[in-house]
Amino acid sequence: MSVTAPAPRVAGAPSGGEDALAALTALLRPDLEACNRLIVERMQSPVALIPQVAAHIVAAGGKRLRPLLTLAASRLCGYPGTEAGGTRHVALAACVEFIHTATLLHDDVVDESALRRGRASANALFGNKPSVLVGDFLFARAFQLMTDDGSLEVLSILARASATIAEGEVLQLVTANDTATTEAQYLEVIDGKTAALFAAATRVGAVLAERPAAEAEALDRYGRSLGVAFQLVDDALDYSAVEAELGKTVGDDFREGKITLPVLLAFERGDESERGFWRRTLEAQEQREGDLGQAIALMQRHGALADTVRRARHYGDEALEALRAFPDAPMRRAMADIVEFCIARAR
Amino acid sequence: MSVTAPAPRVAGAPSGGEDALAALTALLRPDLEACNRLIVERMQSPVALIPQVAAHIVAAGGKRLRPLLTLAASRLCGYPGTEAGGTRHVALAACVEFIHTATLLHDDVVDESALRRGRASANALFGNKPSVLVGDFLFARAFQLMTDDGSLEVLSILARASATIAEGEVLQLVTANDTATTEAQYLEVIDGKTAALFAAATRVGAVLAERPAAEAEALDRYGRSLGVAFQLVDDALDYSAVEAELGKTVGDDFREGKITLPVLLAFERGDESERGFWRRTLEAQEQREGDLGQAIALMQRHGALADTVRRARHYGDEALEALRAFPDAPMRRAMADIVEFCIARAR
Numbered sequence: 001m002s003v004t005a006p007a008p009r010v011a012g013a014p015s016g017g018e019d020a021l022a023a024l025t026a027l028l029r030p031d032l033e034a035c036n037r038l039i040v041e042r043m044q045s046p047v048a049l050i051p052q053v054a055a056h057i058v059a060a061g062g063k064r065l066r067p068l069l070t071l072a073a074s075r076l077c078g079y080p081g082t083e084a085g086g087t088r089h090v091a092l093a094a095c096v097e098f099i100h101t102a103t104l105l106h107d108d109v110v111d112e113s114a115l116r117r118g119r120a121s122a123n124a125l126f127g128n129k130p131s132v133l134v135g136d137f138l139f140a141r142a143f144q145l146m147t148d149d150g151s152l153e154v155l156s157i158l159a160r161a162s163a164t165i166a167e168g169e170v171l172q173l174v175t176a177n178d179t180a181t182t183e184a185q186y187l188e189v190i191d192g193k194t195a196a197l198f199a200a201a202t203r204v205g206a207v208l209a210e211r212p213a214a215e216a217e218a219l220d221r222y223g224r225s226l227g228v229a230f231q232l233v234d235d236a237l238d239y240s241a242v243e244a245e246l247g248k249t250v251g252d253d254f255r256e257g258k259i260t261l262p263v264l265l266a267f268e269r270g271d272e273s274e275r276g277f278w279r280r281t282l283e284a285q286e287q288r289e290g291d292l293g294q295a296i297a298l299m300q301r302h303g304a305l306a307d308t309v310r311r312a313r314h315y316g317d318e319a320l321e322a323l324r325a326f327p328d329a330p331m332r333r334a335m336a337d338i339v340e341f342c343i344a345r346a347r
Numbered sequence: 348m349s350v351t352a353p354a355p356r357v358a359g360a361p362s363g364g365e366d367a368l369a370a371l372t373a374l375l376r377p378d379l380e381a382c383n384r385l386i387v388e389r390m391q392s393p394v395a396l397i398p399q400v401a402a403h404i405v406a407a408g409g410k411r412l413r414p415l416l417t418l419a420a421s422r423l424c425g426y427p428g429t430e431a432g433g434t435r436h437v438a439l440a441a442c443v444e445f446i447h448t449a450t451l452l453h454d455d456v457v458d459e460s461a462l463r464r465g466r467a468s469a470n471a472l473f474g475n476k477p478s479v480l481v482g483d484f485l486f487a488r489a490f491q492l493m494t495d496d497g498s499l500e501v502l503s504i505l506a507r508a509s510a511t512i513a514e515g516e517v518l519q520l521v522t523a524n525d526t527a528t529t530e531a532q533y534l535e536v537i538d539g540k541t542a543a544l545f546a547a548a549t550r551v552g553a554v555l556a557e558r559p560a561a562e563a564e565a566l567d568r569y570g571r572s573l574g575v576a577f578q579l580v581d582d583a584l585d586y587s588a589v590e591a592e593l594g595k596t597v598g599d600d601f602r603e604g605k606i607t608l609p610v611l612l613a614f615e616r617g618d619e620s621e622r623g624f625w626r627r628t629l630e631a632q633e634q635r636e637g638d639l640g641q642a643i644a645l646m647q648r649h650g651a652l653a654d655t656v657r658r659a660r661h662y663g664d665e666a667l668e669a670l671r672a673f674p675d676a677p678m679r680r681a682m683a684d685i686v687e688f689c690i691a692r693a694r
Contacts, residue, residue, distance in 0.1 A: 047518045106483060109456075110476045129457040129520050132479060136453060137513035139483070143490055143506040150499055159490040166484035171394045173476050 018344075020337035024068055027334050030082040031071045032064065034090045039097055042141055049126070053134040057122050058101045066100050066201045067093035069226075069338075073205025073219050076331045088208050091149050095158060096201045098142035103165055103197075105135035110169070111256055153207050161200035168192015177257040177283050179267050179275070186261055190231040191224070198227030218325035222335070225319035230342040232312035235260035236305045237346060239296050251292045257282045261311065265304035266295075274298055309346045316343050365691075367684035371415055374681050377429040378418045379411065382440045389441060389488055396473075400481040404469050405448045413447050413548045414440035416573075416685075420552025420566050423678045435555050438496050442505060443548045445489035450512055450544075452482035457516070458603055501551050508547035515539015524604040524630050526614050526622070533608055537578040538571070545574030565672035569682070572666035577689040579659035582607035583652045584693060586643050598639045604629045608658065612651035613642075621645055656693045663690050 025032060043054040074089035075081055082090060107113070108121040109128045115121055123131040139162070146155050172189045175181040202223030206216035238253040239262055253260055259282065267278045277294065280286050299305050316339040326332050372379060390401040421436035422428055429437060454460070455468040456475045462468055470478040486509070493502050519536045522528040549570030553563035585600040586609055600607055606629065614625045624641065627633050646652050663686040673679050 045514055045517075047514045047521065049517050049521055050514065103483075106479050110479055128475075130517060132453050132457055133513050133516045133520065135483075136450075136486070137510055137517070139486060140506055140509035140513055143502070144510060147499055147502045147506050152494055152497055152499070155490070155494045155502065159487055159494050162487035163484055163491060166480050166487055167392055167394045167397065169480045170392075170396050170477060170484070173480065174394065174396055 018341065020334070020341040020344075021063060021065075021068075024072060024334040024338055025064075027330065028068060028071045028075070028081075031075070031086075031090055031093070032068065034082045034087075035064075035067050035071065035093045035097070038090055038094045042094060042098075042145060043138065045137065049130055050134055050137055053105075053122050053126050053130045054101070054138060056119075056125065057104060057116065058097065058138070064097065065230075065338075066197060067097045069198065069223060069335075070096050070201045070204060072331055072335050072338075073202040073223075074208050075205075076326055076329070076335065077206050077209035077211045077215060077219075079205065079209040088149055088151075089205065091145050092154060092204050092208065093201075095142040095145045095149075096197065096204075098138045098145070099158065099162060099165075100197060102135040102139040102142070103169070103193075105131045105138070107169070109135075110173070111252070113252065151207060154204050157200045157203055157207070161196045164192045164196040166192075168194070168196065172258070175259050177285065178259060179263070179278050179283055181259040181264065183261065183264055186259065186264060187228070190228055190235075194231040194234075195224045195227030198230070199224035202226075215325060218322045221322035222319045225315045225322065226339060226342060229312040229315040229319065229339065232261060232308050232315065233343055233346045236262055236308040236312070238262075239299055240305055240346070254281070254292055254295055255287065257285050261308045262299050262304045263295075265307055266299045266302050269302040269304070270298060305346075309343065312343050312346070316340075365688065367681070367688040367691075368410060368412075368415075371419060371681040371685055372411075374677065375415060375418045375422070375428075378422070378433075378437055378440070379415065381429045381434075381437045382411075382414050382418065382444070385437055385441045386444055389445075389492060390485065392484070396477055397481055397484055400452075400469050400473050400477045401448070401485060403466075403472065404451060404463065405444065405485070411444065412577075412685075413544060414444045416545065416570060416682075417443050417548045417552060419678055419682050419685075420549040420570075421555050422552075423673055423676070423682065424553050424556035424558045424562060424566075426552065426556040435496055435498075436552065438492050439501060439551050439555065440548075442489040442492045442496075443544065443551075445485045445492070446505065446509060446512075447544060449482040449486040449489070450516070450540075452478045452485070454516070456482075457520070458599070460599065498554060500554050504547045504550055504554070508543045511539050511543040515541070515543065519605065522606050524632065525606060526610070526625050526630055528606045528611065530608065530611055533606065533611060534575070537575055537582075541578040541581075542571045542574030545577070546571035549573075562672060565669045568669035569666045572662045572669065573686060573689060576659040576662040576666065576686065579608060579655050579662065580690055580693045583609055583655040583659070585609075586646055587652055587693070601628070601639055601642055602634065604632050608655045609646050609651045610642075612654055613646045613649050616649040616651070617645060656690065659690050659693070663687075 039058060043058055044051050070093040071089055079089050080086035104116065105122055108116055108123045109131050113121045114124045146158060168189050168191065172193060175185055175189060199220045200223070202219040203216050206219050235253065238250060238260070263278065263282065267275055270278070277298070281291050281295065319339045320336055323332055323336055386405060390405055391398050417440040418436055426436050427433035451463065452469055455463055455470045456478045460468045461471045493505060515536050515538065519540060522532055522536060546567045547570070549566040550563050553566050582600065585597060585607065610625065610629065614622060617625070624645070628638050628642065666686045667683055670679055670683055
């Protein structure tokens with residue numbers, strides 16, 4: 001993408017990302033199907049509203065990217081698949097999805113989002129109250145599943161990740177509307193709110209398979225870098241995606257005054273009048289018709305979207321590097337291709 | 348209290364309840380002080396807003412009733428006190444308080460409460476977003492503390508209690524505004540939202556001290572019955588307390604359309620025109636000036652508040668009965684007196 005290109009899309013990776021997700025899903029089909037069954041089974045409750053709200057977000061759609069990563073990392077480390085009697089990776093993949101879903105339910109309340117994956121969000125459909133409480137329920141269920149699994153090391157990894165996610169979300173609140181946010185602070189936010197769960201989701205694979213600490217570290221690095229790349233692309237897409245494809249409203253971050261990397265880069269590279277625009281729209285939250293278009297134009301003028309994706313590619317390369325700790329195999333190749341999938345969304 | 352008495356207070360237990368709390372606190376002072384230190388230490392985060400919000404609710408005030416119960420139950424079972432090198436009961440008491448605090452933060456968001464313990468609620472002061480997220484943080488911290496403690500049995504007890512609390516809260520949402528709620532459904536709500544954590548808080552004491560299952564069961568019964576009694580009195584106080592003493596706004600439940608036992612009893616015993624009043628005010632939520640006074644008058648006419656406290660006394664007796672599994676000792680007597688404390692609030 002040229003820095004002056006008018007099209008509101010981010011250039012970058014070649015196509016083929018979706019194929020990578022399909023390939024990993026195919027490789028793990030029996031495991032993922034067992035995970036989906038467990039998710040549906042364990043979100044049940046005699047209180048009927050709980051599975052209703054949970055089904056809306058957990059059972060319907062979603063790429064299952066995080067649980068797929070847990071399944072993949074476990075199998076990469078030699079943990080047996082479902083056909084060979086492996087069940088723990090399935091349970092932990094369900095935990096990871098429950099924790100993720102709980103944070104989505106709470107995020108949508110915090111962000112007052114009306115849409116999630118292109119459909120009405122749970123809070124829009126059921127109200128904020130059930131969203132908060134069903135999030136709590138799913139979080140507790142995740143810890144019940146982990147306790148049943150019985151590994152204190154896994155519990156420690158996912159409890160720490162859960163605390164870090166909350167810290168990242170609060171830090172995001174604190175930096176919202178503040179154009180003086182530094183890139184380091186922004187990276188801390190996304191490391192917490194997104195990358196911590198990716199890192200935990202992959203790290204537990206090595207724990208399950210009782211592999212040496214170096215492999216757990218390598219999977220943590222893979223997951224964390226992948227999570228950062230994923231979030232950077234997400235933040236670029238918020239200013240560039242085609243709504244129907246992304247399944248979320250373009251401009252959400254802008255309307256909420258979230259300070260993401262594209263904004264930071266455009267602010268940093270802009271002149272005083274441009275900085276005035278960002279301060280008015282994001283700090284003072286005085287937004288007028290046409291402001292989103294103007295924001296996108298400024299980002300393009302300064303290459304902010306292309307550079308955000310470029311950084312995502314850097315973190316993607318780190319994720320690929322971490323995979324070198326493992327011998328070449330179909331699972332490793334599929335996990336490498338997932339890096340491409342995360343970045344190619346910004347096509 | 349006579350059924351026609353005009354005073355808006357609930358009669359019942361003799362005084363002396365506060366003394367019981369002071370006595371238990373005195374008996375456990377070094378343990379409680381260690382617990383308070385641990386709470387302050389473990390609610391820290393590099394994200395400054397987290398300890399700020401947490402301090403507002405966790406560090407400032409509150410009776411610490413639930414952690415006191417964990418400390419007391421542990422000591423009753425022979426677990427050594429802080430002076431004798433015991434530390435696990437302190438850590439688990441802090442977990443219990445973190446879980447409780449997380450639910451308070453989320454409850455206040457769900458109930459849109461402006462006051463908590465007589466001060467501005469966290470959501471009123473900091474907004475709903477930090478309240479949701481700091482609640483999540485404290486919940487995760489509780490599980491980190493439990494993981495550090497390392498008992499899978501304790502983890503299982505508190506994870507199950509956490510899921511049950513969320514179920515009780517959702518059930519309360521579902522039955523809100525519904526005057527056709529049965530007493531059994533109401534008891535299910537309070538068993539979940541309140542009694543489950545009391546039961547878990549006391550049960551873990553027997554687990555720590557490695558006592559036989561019968562003692563764990565007895566402590567579970569003590570905590571659960573005490574929790575039900577506590578909540579019944581709370582529900583009566585919402586229509587009868589002196590605001591400054593209770594530290595919450597009288598009439599909160601009424602304004603929110605919560606269906607509690609005093610309402611159920613008054614509804615059941617009322618004539619058609621009275622039922623019309625309850626349907627208008629709680630189901631249709633059409634409330635006018637003077638309606639709260641009218642609600643209190645109807646409850647008094649039918650002895651609904653006195654009978655609610657009478658039922659609390661029944662559950663209190665069950666709690667006392669459960670304590671018989673343990674030999675007479677100062678700690679057992681102090682725990683028995685706490686039953687009186689919970690009920691005597693409705694004086």
